[in-house]
Amino acid sequence: MKLAKKLSEWEQIKLIDEKQKSAILAYESRQGKNRLPFILSALAVFCIGLGILSLIASNWQEIPDSLKLSADILLLGLTAVGAYRFYNRGKWYFEALVIGYATLILASIGLIGQVFQLQPVGLRAYLLWSVLVLPMALFSKKAVLPLVWIPVFVISGLDTLFDFAWFDKAIDFLESGLPYAGILTGLILLAFLSAGHLSESRLPVWKKSWKFWLVVSTALVTVVMDFGGMYYYGFGSSRTFPLLYEGIAAAIVILLLLLLFVRNVQTRTPPTMAAILATMIFYAFVSRFVSGHLNHDILGFALTMSILAEIIYFGFKQGCPKIVNAAGALAALRIFGVYLQVFGSLLTTGLGLISSGLVLLLTVGIWNKLKLKTEKCHE
Template identity: 25%
Template sequence: MKRKVSKPQYAFLKQEFNFLEQHGKLESEDAKDLLALYEPKGATNFVRLLLVFGAILVGVGILSFIAGNWDGLIPFSKFGLIVIAFILSYSAGYKLEPNYERTARSMYYIGAAIYGAGIFLVGQSFHLQHTVYTDFLLWAVGILPLAYYLKDQLLAVFASVFLIIYSFTAFEPGSFGPYWLLLLLPILFWMNEKRFGRKSSLFVMSTLLATAFIVNTLEAFHFDEWISMLIVFTGGLLIALFPIKHFRTESSWIGSFLFGTVGIMLTFPYSWREWQLETIAPYIFTALFIILLVYFLKQNSLPAILITCALIYRYYTDITYDFMPKSLFFIIGGLLLIAFGFWFEKSRRETVKRHEE
């Protein structure tokens, strides 16, 4: 079975094998045999995309049919239709899997969509007393075993998104908070480590989920907003400064996104009103924030460039919008964005050149 690699990786391997062959380190036939062990996976992306959209359309069509005839069915008939459609989809996926793996995936996706929508429809039909956040929790819990079985990072990412939505149960009156995430968060990180081969997308989503859990749990305990902001800012900064070994680039970007977003929010006076320090604290924090960004810029951090651009644009808008003619405001703002884009592209190219050297 051939090992699937990305197109750039495949091109790099081909170039390296040719290099070894030209320098007499590898025979021509051996180079071909080694290259034959690999297969670029980019060519199949269109097929997978087509099947995913097809699965979505079929799932929506089935659910539209059920919902359209909802009022004419008794509750147990509604439940039976959803269960039958769910079982047929998974059965078709299991049957097709040995010979038509990608088509089988689309059947599984249809089943996962029917399962999730069925949760909402059944809850509505039987007048079950629970919040919409619980529905998203049940949907995520239901598709995580399927994601594990198929090694499908797309399903795992969707489950993470549903769990992020569930984490906002903290805002529901009378809720005890999203405590199921104490169990599910470690499972997601473990699945990425042991089952998915350390996928970047799942690492990013799990990190965002952990952030949402912390913030919303603090909200459930009625902590002040500035405490949540400070924790997210500090956590993001630590991730950016001390990136995780196997996800260095992803850690840098996600950490910078967290501390950069919250950092810009803390430059606004409203973030300090609870302390009654809105007259001086934003400016002190901004000065410290700029010093921090200068440090990251000296480390050739691309995310720091984007944060710096956003900070400059935030103050440009704040200072000039009220008194500058609107046409001039938009023209200068557009020129600033173009300059920021040029700066970012130039820095990125210099970083690539340094890595190549």
């Protein structure tokens, strides 16, 4: 219904004619019907699988371990063969089998641990799962499995690395020269992967997945730096390293950032992420010389507003009103929030809220002008 209404609006302003409208509606109608067999097939497989699991669970203790492992290997083999056969026949069937294969791998790790009485160590079972699933996941045509695989691999990998003393010392070394150096380095490496050579013709789904988690991670780090700056630096200030070490640590992070600028130029991608990371690094340096909750609140507010301004500029240059609208709404909310942070008494809070409302109204006025300019620039 929404599509038909939108097409009618386009027809009225002469963007499309009646014939094009009918063709689009017919195509979308066929696309919707093609998904019904997949939905019913997925539901059937789920019911059958759940029934088999229920039967197995009711007789689990009586089933020999050798039979459990043999059945597990057989299921993995059948799923892999099915995925191979459906690779060129349909995205949805193939993707369902790939997800089923990944689920069976995780179940197999748990089964082997139970049969051989293996004790889990941290998140290494999930790291093993991500390694075993990767060869099959690289062929995914949908983003479902890559979106799950990336955080599982990163979190379980970091959990394993922190078990080694050298890695813990390396993070301490970096953060001695620059607060947040550990997570900033991680963001830079994630940005490298997002701006890499995963071209649209090779691994487009993975490239989109890396970009999605880069955006999510950047948002989370921004929130942590904005609202948790005082607490973070209070924790990190107990570290004592020579001044030379601090300079080297900071130089490593800045060098990685410069390499990201070069990569952005080589791949012809907008340097917005590099600019955001540069803003975060500048904030981290300044936070070393700031004390007191109020000053950290103001500094955090400046960080968030700077990043949102960079995103708005990016959306304006790309002619993407959705990005501009989302960043503008977040900026308005942050302006409202800063008054709740800074002002304490009812009088000052009331004055702050009134000022905030006036600022928001002013923002709306500026916003409408920017929107008109954006539309004119891309006509």
